[in-house]
Amino acid sequence: MKVCYFPNVLEFLPADDAEKKTPIVLTVDEYETIRLLDKKGYSQEQCAESMQIARTTVQRIYEIARKKIADALIDGHPLKIEGGDFRICDGQSNDCSFGGCYKQEIYQKYAVEKGEGIMRIAVTYENGQIFQHFGHTETFKIYDV
16 A cells, blocks of 8 residues: 655653553554545545545444554554555555655755756856856856746
8 A cells, every 4th residue: 555654753651651562563654544524524435545545444444543543642652653554655646546656845945947946056257258267257247047
């Protein structure tokens, strides 16, 4: 299954007695299901399409993930995010139709269309003409290309 966003934080520890309790492991695919359904507000169908799995699989993963998170919060267990059956989205495909792909979001935010970008260059300049010796000039002319 496809995961569009790898977690930045991989471990959550309770303030007290963390070393005495067995950590609960939330897999990366379980994390992605929680992220899409609870954080992004996707429907199960949208989540399934984004992860390229069946809706019933999303439902099963979501139930397991919620139980693990509840156990960690209520019983004070450390929570680790690791492992699972997944592949990280390369951000190059257009099948992230619901905008769930982090790489697509970043690309869309910072992408510059061909011909849209303006490059500013400094050219050595002397006596009204371009000067060929870069290190020996006192002035530069700025061009927007």
